[in-house]
Amino acid sequence: MRRTAALLWTHGGRSIPRALADVLVCPLSKQPLRYCEATGSLVSDAAGVSFPVLDGIPSLVPKDGKLLDDQEVKSEQESSTRDSSG
């Protein structure tokens, strides 16, 4: 609980609670999401899409997602597979 609070503080309320993060998956591939601290977004490595977290509310509508550049994906995780992309 303290950790969540600390996270909330450092990211100005942009991070999402642990309990919620645990049940959220990518809406396209149904694979786990990764919270990217640099951009404050949820990244689906399987689909190569990042979803914004606006005001602490994750927005997981496929149309809100941004396709990640191949470069970016590779630099973040080598083993990413791009099976579906919009």
Added chain:
Amino acid sequence: MSSSSAAARRLLLLRHRHGHLLPKRHFSSSSAADGLDDGGRVKIFDRDLKRRHRDRAAWAMRETDGLVDAVAENLLDRLEDCRKAFPSALCLGGSAGAVRRLLRGRGGIERLIMMDMSADMVKKWRESENGTGDEPEMHFVVGDEEFLPIKESSQDLIISCLGLHWTNDLPGAMIQCRLALQPDGLFLAAILGGETLKELRIACTVAQMEREGGISPRMSPLAQVRDAGNLLTRAGFTLPGVDVDQYTVKYNNALELVEHLRAMGETNALFQRNPVLKRDTALATAAIYQSMFGLEDGSIPATFQVIYMTGWREHPSQQKAKRRGSATISFSDIQKQFGPSEN
């Protein structure tokens, strides 16, 4: 509210203005004019437009809405029939606000995730407190029922109150719900049925025939009661249960009815809709509604048919029908033994 929604509104205005320039027969305003998406599936509803409708509904909706509250109350009443507790629950779009308000500790919910397509709607929910202290832990997500972003086997209960009738692929959305449920998890949904707003449907058709010499789809196709059971079985739910309720709401006039529909976010979102509604057609519709269905006291009735669906995710502890042909005693023997004798 945000600049993006303002831009969307401008786009909508622009589109409306262009609508006048378009030939009369050009009913579709979107790129998916052939009604198919990239995957070749049929697209009936414009989900982006529905999202904007719900953004509008976020500020247009009333604090309490008699119809919505009645439906939510009826839906939640089913939780009292279950002896099971549902610690983690997901509440999908539509009238989730009413569900949260009327929950009152039913179902033993400890953690409730509320999801809607519209960010404005979700923000409104987050800002509103229900006042009583017994509220479960709340989480909020913006998501699309057609692309459910919930982990497999993670929820004990999924409630959808008046939202799923706007999905293009209703069986698909229900299958995703089933997968998100834990074994022996409960799926509760209320959708509007085919009898809904039949008066308005008739009035629109008559008015359009009269003023424009033809008709365009003003109202969305809705599921029929007989389809609901099939939907549940097709989505793979066990112990399916379907029941229907009909509500009649009285309004002072047809414009008030449309205002209420806007506040609920239930206005037309068909891809093949006519973007132009002429003023005199609209007024003719209201007049026809009044003359065909008006009551003595000057008000007009509107029918809302609600289909309630209940289904469970499969679990070995649930009762099941025996396999076909597995009986060891014939029915005629049973009748001989227990049946009422004729003499």
